[in-house]
Amino acid sequence: MADLSNVMCEFCKVGYHAPFERFEKIAVTPNGPAFLMRCNICGSLWYETLHSARQVEPSEALKMYPEIKL
Numbered sequence: 001m002a003d004l005s006n007v008m009c010e011f012c013k014v015g016y017h018a019p020f021e022r023f024e025k026i027a028v029t030p031n032g033p034a035f036l037m038r039c040n041i042c043g044s045l046w047y048e049t050l051h052s053a054r055q056v057e058p059s060e061a062l063k064m065y066p067e068i069k070l
């Protein structure tokens with residue numbers, strides 16, 4: 001697992017799963033489709049595609065979506 005500086009909440013520690021209400025969509029790649037999601041509890045960033053989801057560092061998220069504000 002990546003060396004993340006922020007502390008994950010109990011849900012994100014387990015992975016990208018319910019309760020999905022905790023996630024806020026902050027960026028979209030229309031032709032993916034792929035989504036950058038942020039957990040409202042701990043602030044973890046998740047990159048979701050049709051087939052998988054993985055946690056990303058803020059620096060990586062900014063490379064993928066330079067227009068976002070974190």
Ligand SMILES: [Zn+2]
Pocket residue numbers: 008009010011012013039040041042043044
């Ligand atoms: Zn979280």
